[in-house]
Amino acid sequence: MEKVTFESVNPGDVLPPFTRSVNQETFWKYAVASFDYNPLHNEPDWVKTAAPFKIPFTVGHGMMTLSFMTSVVTTWALPSMLHIRKMTSKFTRPVEQGWEVRCSGVVSEKHYITKGKNFVTVEVTAENQDGALLGISEMEVVFPD
Amino acid sequence: MSHADLAKYFKTEKQMEFSTDFFTNAENYEVWDEIDFANLEEVDGENTFEIKAEDVTFYAEGCLDDNPLMTDEEYATNSPYGGLVPHPIFITTICFWCVGVKGKGNWIRTPGARNPGQVIEFYENFRVGEIIHVKMKPHDRYIKRGKCYLQYQMDAYNQDDVLKCRMYATLILPRTREDIRKFLKGIRGLED
Numbered sequence: 001m002e003k004v005t006f007e008s009v010n011p012g013d014v015l016p017p018f019t020r021s022v023n024q025e026t027f028w029k030y031a032v033a034s035f036d037y038n039p040l041h042n043e044p045d046w047v048k049t050a051a052p053f054k055i056p057f058t059v060g061h062g063m064m065t066l067s068f069m070t071s072v073v074t075t076w077a078l079p080s081m082l083h084i085r086k087m088t089s090k091f092t093r094p095v096e097q098g099w100e101v102r103c104s105g106v107v108s109e110k111h112y113i114t115k116g117k118n119f120v121t122v123e124v125t126a127e128n129q130d131g132a133l134l135g136i137s138e139m140e141v142v143f144p145d
Numbered sequence: 146m147s148h149a150d151l152a153k154y155f156k157t158e159k160q161m162e163f164s165t166d167f168f169t170n171a172e173n174y175e176v177w178d179e180i181d182f183a184n185l186e187e188v189d190g191e192n193t194f195e196i197k198a199e200d201v202t203f204y205a206e207g208c209l210d211d212n213p214l215m216t217d218e219e220y221a222t223n224s225p226y227g228g229l230v231p232h233p234i235f236i237t238t239i240c241f242w243c244v245g246v247k248g249k250g251n252w253i254r255t256p257g258a259r260n261p262g263q264v265i266e267f268y269e270n271f272r273v274g275e276i277i278h279v280k281m282k283p284h285d286r287y288i289k290r291g292k293c294y295l296q297y298q299m300d301a302y303n304q305d306d307v308l309k310c311r312m313y314a315t316l317i318l319p320r321t322r323e324d325i326r327k328f329l330k331g332i333r334g335l336e337d
Contacts, residue, residue, distance in 0.1 A: 031165075034207065038256060043146060046331055049333075050331050051333055062262070066234055071208070074212060085266065087264070090261065090262035
């Protein structure tokens, strides 16, 4: 993979997408990985009546969705030693079993500060297989040189 | 799903030890309308987190990321990083572990809590071998479109007190202890 440099990146550049399919098994395994055992994700019987999202079935963790969204940036940035320094995110719809989560990223801003502190902002979105928006995020990526 | 049923997924020591039952003790979790915002003292989490390679690789596996810098210790060791690079959102695992069950911040375990989105600042990558502790304090509490939001600042430091990551952990929560009790009975405990 060609090294990404501050000079080579420009607003409008599109990052390779990150797409994953999810089901209840995915939610359980993510719960184990994150220690987030909220029954909203893990307990199909409980959620039938408790329904925090007003839907009677389990949904994926927001942090799982954010992980997918972040992977768009890490896959692109880590091989070039770039560092995510900040991210803001908002989830717009919970992820349901059987969905495909499609994450995409585009460079939206380029900040000329000084060597070692220059950074770009990447806008990342997550959608399901029907194009419904699941989450949005802005991630600032710093270039070491 | 019970601890025994989840055990088929466990691969690390911490996973076997961690309390997967978010219902037990839930009546004693901190509650949105009882948080004392007059007292913004920073407090320590209940536990420290010694980062092992298995913790890093399992998180990547759990979020379906096959990046060899996160999953292949030998590959990562021979890379310019010199070791595994945790997925950035691994901070979630660290926070749940460090907050624990009985101490401040345990509201992140509230059954039925919803995640509206997060703000996270990363200062340095976590590294295998570091021993992480979390300090936290209330940051904000607000109502928006009928939903009750609670936000804590959670700072993760290594054993040398180097700030590695700051997370403004935010959830939409049941408003009262009685609302939590509803959720424990399988009744929706949110007002929106």
